[in-house]
Amino acid sequence: MEEKEITVNVKKYNEKDGVFWKSYRVKADRYTQMTEVLRRIKTEQDPALSYRASCHMAVCGSCSMKINGIPSLACKTMAFKVMDEKGEINLESMDYYTEVRDLIPDVDTFYDRMYKVMPRLYADEEVIEDKEEQRMLPEEQKEVWKFQGCIYCGLCVSACPSVKEDEKFLGPAAHAKGYRYIADDRDTKREERIDMLMDSAWRCTSCYMCYEVCPQDVQPVIAIKKTRSHLDDYRGPETDVITMARKHDNAILELINDTGKIKESSLYLKTFGFGEAIKDSINMLKSGKIKYAFTKDSDVKNIDEVKKIMGDKK
């Protein structure tokens, strides 16, 4: 098999020396995973290089890091696919988490987010006492499994802009986990879960970074949207975010009913109010994006049919 020598630049860190970059030349072929590249560096060149790795098949979530700036699992990344034309690859510790050593960040904050959402099934007493067998339809299993696929790798949280800005936002992975139990009919705490997750769910900006970086295609942002759809069942405190959410929901309903469309500028006004809209208009003016606020939408033709459907919904 054809081998090539590649250059791996690693952003290293330790308490004594602080941050510094170190380069290694390693032989690889088209089947060489980045975890194997790291293993070769460690056993043959620099035994002091520190990183996490376990299963090397993308199910354990250990080897999360930035590869050429992109949050990735090292095991799922093939060296030849990511090297540039000079054969170079850059490795760094994940964003957001505190650096501890080389490619090993402190991810305890990630685990704490997961623990907050009661990540376990609370089955019916009859089932626990073995008096009754649980049934679960295949479609429901598919939905649960989709969001249970999270491997705790922490990449989505490291890539999420909202967790950095908003400490009340639980983050993408915790929402996927939380929704996984809402979707599970075997669980007895759905109301409690909806109350616990709803405020946070509306703090997501729907930027889809989590969707992009998730190595398991869990799609946390979709879990967040699905959680939001339970807004009418929410019984918790009326926080500012919840108030905004209700306005947003109502505005969408009204807009579709009246115009057959989600008119973005009207939706914005109805959700956030005039004051907030003025502030953001100034920001849009500054960034040259104000023209989008005045984009003219065409009208929907058969609006009566839309109203009929909406009437049925109500």
Added chain:
Amino acid sequence: MEKKEYDAVILGGGLAGLMAANIVASAGFSVAVVSKVFPTRSHSAAAEGGIAAYIKGNSDPNDDPDFMSYDEVKGGDYLVDQDAAELLSAKSGEIVHILDAWGAPFNRQPDGRIALRYFGGQTYPRTRFVADKTGMALLHTLFEHATGFKNIDFYNEYYVLDIVKEGKDVNGLVAMEMKTMDPIYLKSRALLIAAGGLGMLYKHTTNSYINTGDGYGIALRSGVALKDPEFVQFHPTGLYPSDILISEAARAEGAILKNNKGERFMARYAPHKFDLAPRDIVSRSMTIEIREGRGFEGGYLGLDLTHLGKEYIMERLSLAYDAAKTFSGVDATEEMIPVRPAQHYFMGGIDVDITGSNHDLNGIFAAGEAACVSVHGANRLGSNSLLETLVYGRETGDSMVNFLKSHKNVESNSNVDGIINTAYSYIKRESGEHFGTLLNELRDIMWENVGIFRDEKKLEEAVRKISDLRKRSVNMYVTDKSSNYNTEVFNAFETRNMLDVAFAISSAALNRKETRGAHYRDDYPKRDDDNWMKHTLAYLGDSEIKMSYKPVNFTRWKPEPRVY
């Protein structure tokens, strides 16, 4: 040095350790789970195909637990303790029920009951599964369940150095926090070793990087026996060239192994079960095919899924599809997946009885791949490792509860300082042997000489070389002197464990002069029930492995020729 006291300390946060932790904590005792990784990184996550279970009312109408036990006994080439196999089968349904109640999202039948499929060596289909990531789904279920207990403390990313004991009484263990390199003494009356397997001993393995035989190493050094260490399983379908596991589920769902002539060669070796014969048989057949020139260039064979159809492959075998695509650049819906055998599982392990108790020391237990309850005998069947971790994790948890109820605290910690001093000696030494050199040599020796086909010459050489490596390892040193995540030091500790268990495996393999299950001797190609129907017990001596024996427990099945 920090000291913490618990009723029970559990080494390992995989399925066996977590199942026992849940049981012991439910009984009200305090538990510490110590692992060198965060629990969901444990190798249990890598189990793919499923968990075998006979569920009354939800199994093949002709099946019953006796067929299941018989399959285990025959699959294990009669080195199975039949009482242990019967218990495994009898409790399999309960275990799946418990996991379901704790939230495991098993694949379902249209009526909502748990689905099932065939696996190698099964008379009737009884494997339950969550797509082909069953281990991961069950591990997360158990871990998340365990985080709900207030009396379970997790010591994640703590490396365990050695067992603390006074005479024959176990008194906990000494571990080192990897982040800070600070030692901690975790004192307990009961100690469970559930530290998993040892794939990293072999150059080609499907196992995680973390599978370095730590549990076996510390057990051997404390005077605890390994049972049947000569039995190492090689899985037929390691992906070429990365050795990533392609699940047996692929063949269970209809995939076929083919040589470079396009022949379904398993028809010649196992005329009834074909590709679904037990793993030792398929791996040997593949090695013969490759050796006799019927493999593809580079030394692999083809696993053909193409006739199964894209939709079916995507739904049932998505991990196999993804792995082939990502790691070998092959689209399994259109081409054959390149595969070759690789080390996969260790049938041997810490000698325990049917309750998970070891009798070399008081208060020591073992479960999962770390243990040898003798349910797998000389060869494990697919879908039985997950089952064993859970059934015997639970049984062992119950035994620990009984032990804790009747045993008082022993106050002593005489060997704690010695353990720490030995550990620090690797860091203090400025020159000597580097672990990387020893490790690479070891992995080559094990693969070449203690692999799928063995003979006296190869094994004698292995024992001699490993003995030599062990002598050299006394002077191991590390270049990294820092005190945050000094992974080089931990690699050195792992190497020490690997050398100790490799010494036991090669010595026992040399000692057993017959062929049985996964232990194939070119120079003794027949099973020899007259002389070798017995378990090996291997103890670590000063410079040799001391061998003794233990009878196999029979209940109802007499040895017969093993034909598939």
